Amino acid sequence: MATRTHQAGMSLISLLIGATIGILLTGAAGKVYLDSRIAFATNEVVGATMENGRFAIDDLRRTLVMAGRLLQPDTLPFGDPSTELLDGQNPGSSDRIAVIYGSKRGCYDSQTDANRCQIDCLGHDIDKYYGTVIDDSDLVNRLAPEAKIEFYLSTSAEGVSQLMCSVDDGHPEPLASGIETFQVLYGWDTDGDRYPNRYVNATTATANGLWSPKGRIVALRIGVLASSADMTLPQAARTMEETDFEVLDVTHSVSPPAGSSKLDKYYRVYTSTISLRNLEAVEQ
Template sequence: MNLVFQKPTMLVKQRGFTLVEIMISLALGLIISGAVIQILVSNSVTDSLNRAVSTTQESGRFIVTRMRQELMMVGLYDALNPNLSQFVDTVEEESFVRSHPVPVPGDFVTRVALGALQGSSGASDHLVVSMQGTRDCRGYKLGYAADEEFYVVNEYFVEDNKLKCRGFDGRVLRGQKPATGHNGHAAFTLLDNVLSFQALYGITDPADVNGHSRPVRYVDASQLTAAYAANAQVVTLRLAIVIKGDGEVFLDQPATFKLLNENPITAPDNGMYKAFETTITLRNMRNFARGSA
């Protein structure tokens, strides 16, 4: 009889995680998840901030460049220019334009209120300028032929937090011709999200008989009429503008700005705001001695 011996079966004991190990794993997972979420939130905030800063810088550079290009031509008038529309007395018109590079209320018979205005209680200013040109600030010819130049008057102002411009035919404003072409005087928006727009005017010394273009002091629009009466002339412009950036950015506290000669202003919210300032020399007023016109 053959006996067969079987090897005893070994029982393997299975061992799981202890409660302490599970709790440690959960705690580590929470810490890692919290760190990842914090990084994502931080990246989102940084991206919003960068976008707000970028859009504010781009808007500021755009409007400063555009305003500089347009305003450098203030006071321009060449009565001998063959493209200048000639149906008025261009010699008299040249004297008027050069004596009123920045018109004030009362200068125009058909729109008496039009002129540079100082904003009350820190409100934005109205800037109005004169020059010879081919189009107004909106790009309109106002009824003139394609190659004709005429007396252009442009107005810049803030409405509903938008910087806008409106153009006029100076001859219509002076009652020398009826309005033609795009004379609805609709304002075009140049820039959105504008908190404040301020202007100062550099004037010459009335006693300087040589007609030098060096400004001796800066005045606001409320002082221009008296300056003109004293035979001073506007030869430079200082502009300041505060722009709000795009994006959901909330600073610790609202920003405060001191623009030109104005009292400090505080932003209405905690968003990203930035101020831009520029000084523009009116090169067409250089060495022009203002007369009594």
């Protein structure tokens, strides 16, 4: 006699269990995807802040360390204390600094070498001559080419704070975006040992007559508060509320945008100390 076989289907309970497992797996995959997107966007914002801060510090260091190089004896290494060495001590305000340095003579002469020309903050060669030049062979009577490099903050049309650079009072150009405050302290050599004993702001330096003669200021200390500029954190990554940042001698407060209790940008403080090796008070 032939044996009949019967095929049994899935029960309703089995279907419900399978559907529940599928929903849980889909939800877990969705959660991993959303977390990954938030982490990626957050890393982009943090990376932008770090890039802005490091670029600003590196560019400031490269230029400011040249202060006083190849200047004439009667030329001071800093700009006008009343207009170009401003000291923003109020919360939220920034400093302003100008330094002067030069290149060797004959930047584009045939005998020039690779290290003869120095560049300004915009990447241009400093190759200007001051005074009267009798003819091209009169190199002895030429004064060394000099340039005044000035740094300060300005706000763009989009509302982003930028570190600006101008050369010889020319048209300023932005160097780094997202720089919320820029502060400078001056290393004062009080005992003549060629090393700074105190770091003071421009107001104190002016009050103590440190700008002239050369050699009383032997170092600079710079600080910036960098932000992610126009890049904002994802909502889920916004954890910080109103915060105060100590940037050298100034406390800078950062507040959340209107209608929010959390900061929408990432912020970080960068500082650096620069020895002014080109000044008379520093050993060569």
